[in-house]
Amino acid sequence: MKNILLVDDNRTMLLFMEKMLSKRGYEITTASDGAQALQILEQRPDIQFVLSDWMMPEMDGIELCHRVKSADYSRYLFFVLLSGKDDQQSIISGINAGADDFVVKDTHVDELVARIKAGFRTLALHNEITNKNNQLDNAYATMKKDLESAGDLLKRLLPTENKLSGVELSYVSIPSAQIGGDMLGYMQLDEDNVGFYLLDVAGHGVSSALMSFSVQQSITVNSDKGSIIKSSIPEPPYYRLNEPHEVLKQLNDLYLSDDQNLLYFTMAYAKLNIKTGKLAFSIAGHPPLVWLHSKTGEAEFIGQDSFVVGAFDFVDYESAYLQLEPGDKIWIYSDGITEAEKGTAQFSEEGFKNAVVELKDHPTTVQTELLVNRVRDWQQAVQFDDDVSVLVVEWTGYPKGEEPCNTRLSTKVNAQFFK
Structure with a gap:
């Protein structure tokens, strides 16, 4: 199941997006603002995809994006920023915040779903590379330990x-x-x-x-x-x-x-x-x-x-x-x-x-x-x-x-x- 965290302070929009994406096979978890979204992400390490509104009380989408894209955040997330604005400055601000994609709210549903699918392909590739890197790190650690043991044995000679x-x-x-x-x-x-x-x-x-x-x-x-x-x-x-x-x-x-x-x-x-x-x-x-x-x-x-x-x-x-x-x-x-x-x-x-x-x-x-x-x-x-x-x-x-x-x-x- 592909999990998405949907973040929006507009309850009507939240319900509409949840229903629409659920019909297309996604498991949706919702949050009403950025602060609540951070709590959910802390509790749900299986969620790696965030679809967030820009303008929200407490913590807006830009600040949420800054937080989860910071170097010290615990894991990699694919972040899509939703906005009612489609001007160049808004797009630049979203990308500079670390967003992986920027979607205007009135974008056709099929285009939105296509972008979500592309995001999950990127996630899959990232996770595959991460797993291989972890395997290489483990192999290197084993080799390093073996070499250190061999070095100790040679010293004993x-x-x-x-x-x-x-x-x-x-x-x-x-x-x-x-x-x-x-x-x-x-x-x-x-x-x-x-x-x-x-x-x-x-x-x-x-x-x-x-x-x-x-x-x-x-x-x-x-x-x-x-x-x-x-x-x-x-x-x-x-x-x-x-x-x-x-x-x-x-x-x-x-x-x-x-x-x-x-x-x-x-x-x-x-x-x-x-x-x-x-x-x-x-x-x-x-x-x-x-x-x-x-x-x-x-x-x-x-x-x-x-x-x-x-x-x-x-x-x-x-x-x-x-x-x-x-x-x-x-x-x-x-x-x-x-x-x-x-x-x-x-x-x-x-x-x-x-x-x-x-x-x-x-x-x-x-x-x-x-x-x-x-x-x-x-x-x-x-x-x-x-x-x-x-x-x-x-x-x-x-x-x-x-x-x-x-x-x-x-x-x-x-x-x-x-x-």
Whole structure:
């Protein structure tokens, strides 16, 4: 049933219109002025069509129209204003008040009914759009909640300890949205070695986050012998730790893109002997590491020219080896921090290295947070446009009584040092 609220202070006109419209299948509710009409609309949320006279005591049709068409009114109404005047100024006043249509009282009944039918078609379209928007809002709210839950789960994958045997660590990982494509981690590989890594999947959103999760699982879930991290050998201890370039090569084979999967990622993976301070690392399309020397307080870039993981099947990666001194720190980061912008300027890798030096006297456990806050202050913005991840690893020194390794910098292949 199509409901109409008919508003007129002339009882004769009210009865005539009610009878005429009822015969044409409309359910009519009547009010003698605007104030009474507002009360009825409050009690009858099913009424969305108002046919109102202009001139009435208490509250006229123009004021009633203003009220129900205001932004804070509870629902949408189709409002037709009836008037004995058909001059241009009256029509303009009615439309400016928010009326959807303007009808002169002596208009033929068939024309009035035709306009009412057109009004109900408009109402039907409005209600359909509103329902679809509500469905979209509900779907978005569900997706947002799911993404927030996924983001919380991904955060739980991040390390909770900031110390492993022989090393002290600190990190910050901030997705640019609910979930991001950065992932970092570290783990005790065996009694003598720890491994740590940071990867940055291209793009943002669900697909990037799922890939970062998958890579993380590939590295850490099966870190026993025969995994990406370790290989089985026939003699004791029946395994060997894979070199960093071997880890990246296996990941490239595992996540090689195809026509359906065009995702790839950059990554830095390192293996540190906690007794000797010998560090092995390999980089796949990732920004250079920063090596902070404890004795001199100076920092340098350590990087390699290499391909990203998952894009090409012909790729080989390289491992580089260097000797840390007790207190030396290795910084790994994603380009979201160095490409943070202020106007046309970027924070830059050089800016990152300088910040590392300036923060060297602070405790390792707080340095990453201090560095990220420094970038926020520099760009004068809290939110980053890209995922931001920063990891610092300090070798605290070989255990007492252990002779240090006398191996200085050595490389399996050429390692590039960026000053």
